Amino acid sequence: MASAWLSTNIAATGASSITYGMSGMVVRVAPVDPINVKNVNRHNHYRCCSTAASSTSTASIYPPTKLSSSSSRGRKRCYANRRRAEAVIRAEAETPIPMATxxxxxxxxxxxxxxxxxxxxxxxxxxxxxxxxxxxxxxxxxxxxxxxxxxxxxxxxxxxxxxxxxxxxxxxxxxxxxxxxxxxxxxxxxxxxxxxx
The missing domain is CATH 2.60.120.10 (Jelly Rolls)
Structure with missing residues (x-):
């Protein structure tokens, strides 16, 4: 069974699954909090697990270009905050910790x-x-x-x-x-x- 993991934002939707494209691929979504930073999780963040109906298929799926939202301004602010938070986390991870003398x-x-x-x-x-x-x-x-x-x-x-x-x-x-x-x-x-x- 082919599977893939996506990280995306889904706002203003209560659906527990979404069907992608002509392949009939079903995406099950479950809320997660990928980054523990203030104001980042303004909309629901979801980790998506896709499963194909056929065990022989090797289909891959891509996130939609635009997700429905009750507030596009809030969605853009969420994306911007997340990008800033990810940049800070990467910078901290790349900074070497000095050894004690x-x-x-x-x-x-x-x-x-x-x-x-x-x-x-x-x-x-x-x-x-x-x-x-x-x-x-x-x-x-x-x-x-x-x-x-x-x-x-x-x-x-x-x-x-x-x-x-x-x-x-x-x-x-x-x-x-x-x-x-x-x-x-x-x-x-x-x-x-x-x-x-």
């Missing part, structure tokens, strides 16, 4: 997760030189303090003389203290901005 300190390494763009701008991070490496494992000693911002990658840092494992990744702003010796275990290729003090 958190600070972690382990074995002398300071990690700022999800730093705000204002912090990165104040530091001039985007103007710092860049460095990268493929997945690998190697020792490293910091002869001076380094601050870096990871654009991509995933690393486990094993500080010498510590049993702690420090994990850093894309989006982290990291400070390594002067004199630290450690081993970098890079599981995903790294690309970062860096600055030495």
């Amino acid at each position: 958190s600070v972690i300190e382990k074995s002398g390494i300071k990690i700022i997760k999800n730093p705000p763009e204002s912090r990165l701008s104040d530091l001039g991070v985007r103007t710092w030189p860049k460095w990268g490496c493929p997945p690998s494992k190697f020792p490293w000693t910091y002869s001076s303090k380094e601050t870096c911002y990871l654009l991509k990658g995933k690393v486990k840092v094993y500080p010498d003389g510590s049993e702690e494992v420090v994990e850093i990744g894309a989006g982290d702003l990291v400070e390594f203290p002067k004199g630290m010796s450690c081993t970098w275990d890079v599981s995903e290729a790294v690309d970062k901005h860096y600055s030495f003090d």
